[in-house]
Amino acid sequence: MRANDIPRVRALPIFANVSDDTFKRVTGTAYLQRFPSNTTLLMEGDVVDFLYVLLDGQVELQGTWKDKETTLAILRPVSSFILAAVVLDADALMSARTIERCEILMISGDAIRKTMAEDPVFGVAIARELSGCYRGLVRSIKNQKLRGGVERLANYLLTLRAKTEGGDTVRLPHEKRVLAALLGMTPENLSRAFSTLQGYGVEVNGADVRLGKVRDLERLARPDPLIDNHAPRAPDILAEADAELWSTERQRSGGGN
Amino acid sequence: MRANDIPRVRALPIFANVSDDTFKRVTGTAYLQRFPSNTTLLMEGDVVDFLYVLLDGQVELQGTWKDKETTLAILRPVSSFILAAVVLDADALMSARTIERCEILMISGDAIRKTMAEDPVFGVAIARELSGCYRGLVRSIKNQKLRGGVERLANYLLTLRAKTEGGDTVRLPHEKRVLAALLGMTPENLSRAFSTLQGYGVEVNGADVRLGKVRDLERLARPDPLIDNHAPRAPDILAEADAELWSTERQRSGGGN
DNA sequence: TGGATCGTTTGATAAATGTCAAGCAATGAG
DNA sequence: CTCATTGCTTGACATTTATCAAACGATCCA
Known part of the structure; x- marks a missing residue:
């Protein structure tokens, strides 16, 4: 790994509070790949x-069944993924593909499993990361089972707005077809969902979306902290993992799924 | 906790390989409640x-939003639940309610967090449990997003058959309305889904369901090991967690959701 | 520049799912 | 036993979502 990247990796939740020694032991054999x-x-x-x-x-995590395919998450830097499979030394339940040119650090699974068993601080950090990932998926399932397509899109837009803090205009971070898969609908239906939201002040212009009537949009979307994880929490040490991990193995702009 | 229950609790995946000392430290202040x-x-x-x-x-885990409600999992003994919230000392993302008279052991969250930080063996066990839960949810989302209602039901029945090993007849372990919520549909649609499956040899008689043409049913359902987790694995120590944990925080008869 | 490809949008239509209402069977209480 | 309640089923209908087809615009490459 380049000296340049060390601080960013070091800042990952899975290395929170761990000693330099443990950090080196885990990442010593890691290598960077493009x-x-x-x-x-x-x-x-x-x-x-x-x-x-x-x-x-950017990396997309997807699942397939019978020539159908769905997107489970879209990851942005800095995020780790497939930790659960690594911990159990099991096979992957989802595929991962790059949707942009990517730089990825690959850390030995053996090193992780071995070090977990030796350093309880690292073990706790891993458990906290996994807990955050788990809770992200719970949110995802609730979003999927309880809301309709238009509601999922509306909440996605509001979450995006909350995370980027860019006034009334947000920029979609993915192609619309990718977004559609993430939200659990077809591209055609996503297009129609955007049309429906015109009635709530949403104006689409390519990847730029203006939220003209946020109040109206919120009344439709009814964002819920137990699903959407809008607010990036204050960085107090206890809530940190849940907030941070949300963006790991999930996506920073990811209330939508 | 009653002396009677100790072996069953001790056998939980979260106590796999831990010392008697650690086990006592964690469960020392636990108490049993009916x-x-x-x-x-x-x-x-x-x-x-x-x-x-x-x-x-039996315990049902459910999520709600805007006067809608869905079932995320149905638990049967011996299972632990809401581990992720305990590890992060966070609020619950789902509700839990008994759907039968229940006996529940309540273990101090503080004790768990404290002991994790001291005993790496326990930390690893927790991380493995969480990994299994995480993978259960991944399966659940794939099931939900990739399959239609009839397909979910068909796979649920086949999973039930595989787990109970009771020939061609399975007994539904829950009320149909509960099953419907678990499968992500209305009771009316569950009823119609059963009707559709008549064409595949499925005969319903109250809670008893005969699978007359398993081959046909499988051709429709296309069970997939990356979604359904049919086979309870052989108890080799590495695969154990994934198989066991599936039944924890999930349900033994739970491929369906 | 021309042509091809790809992502997006729109319309027409079909399939899946939800909603409302009524009826039926099993269960339990008085 | 009778009645009321509850869970389940069925039918008619509305809504949502998917599918197929076509058209448009942007981008890339020859």
């Missing part, structure tokens, strides 16, 4: 040998 | 002070 866009990093069912840490670019 | 049917143990948003261990009965 991937072009649209590269499959991992296929469903593959044995997982590494923990992946996305340092630059 | 609840009648239809009792709310925990509401969404509540602060979580205990890890719950279901020793007898």
Whole structure:
């Protein structure tokens, strides 16, 4: 790993509070790799040998069944992924592919499992990370089962707004077809959902979306802290993991799914 | 806790390989409590002070939004639940209510967090449990987003068959309205889904369901090991957590959701 | 510049799912 | 036993979502 990247990796939740010694032991054999866009990093069912840490670019996690395909999460830097499979030394339940040129740090799964068993501080950090990921998925399921397509989109936009703090205009961080898969609908329906939201002050212009009547939009969307995780919490040490981890193995702009 | 229950609790995945000393330290202040049917143990948003261990009965985990409600999992003994919230000392993202008379062991969250930080063996066990829960949810989301209602039901029935090993007849372990919520549909649609499956040899008689043409049913359902977790794995020590944990925080008969 | 590809949008139509209302069967209480 | 309650089923209908087809615009490459 380049000396340049060390602070960013060090800042990952899985290394919170760990000693320099443990950090070195885990990342000592890690190596940085560059991937072009649209590269499959991992296929469903593959044995997982590494923990992946996305340092630059975007990665999509997807699941398939019977020639159907859905997006489970879109990751942005700095995020780790497939930690659960690494901890259990199990096969991957989802595929991972780059949707941009990516820089990824690959950390030995063996090193992680071994070090967990030796340093309880690291073990706790891993458990906290996994807990955050778990809670992210709970939110995702509630979002999926309890809300309709238009409501999911509305909440996605509001979450995006809350996270980027850019006034009334947000920029969609992915292609619309990718966004559609993330929100659990077809591209056609996403397009129609945007049309529906015109009645709530939403104006779309390519990737730029203006939220003209946030109040109206909120009345439709009814964002809920137990689903959407809007507010990036104050960085007090206890709430930190839950807030941070949300962006790991999930996505920074990710209330939508 | 009654001496009677100790072996069953001790056998939980979160205590796999831990020393007697650690086990006593964690469970020393735990106490057993009995609840009648239809009792709310925990509401969404509540602060979580205990890890719950279901020793007898059935518990439903549910999420709500805007006067809608869905079932995320149904637990059967012996399972622990809301571990992720305990690890992060966070509020619950789902409610828990008994759907039968229940016996539940309540373990201090503080004791768990404290012991994790001291005994790496316990920390690893917790991390493995969380990983299993996480993977259960990934399966659940794939099931929900990739399959239609009839397909979910078909796979639920096949999973039930695989787990109970009772020939061609399975017994539904819950009321149909509960099953419907678990599968993400209305009771009316569950009823119609059963009708549709008549064409695949499925005969319903109250809670008893005969799967007359398993081959046909499988061709429709296309069970997938990356979603359904049919086979309870052989008890080799590495795969154990993934298989066991599936039944914790999930349900033994739970491929369906 | 021309042509091809790709992402997006729109319309028409079909399939899936939810909603409302009524009826039926099983259960339990008086 | 009779009645009321509850869970389940069925039918008619509304809504949502998916599918297929076509058209448009932008981008890339020859």
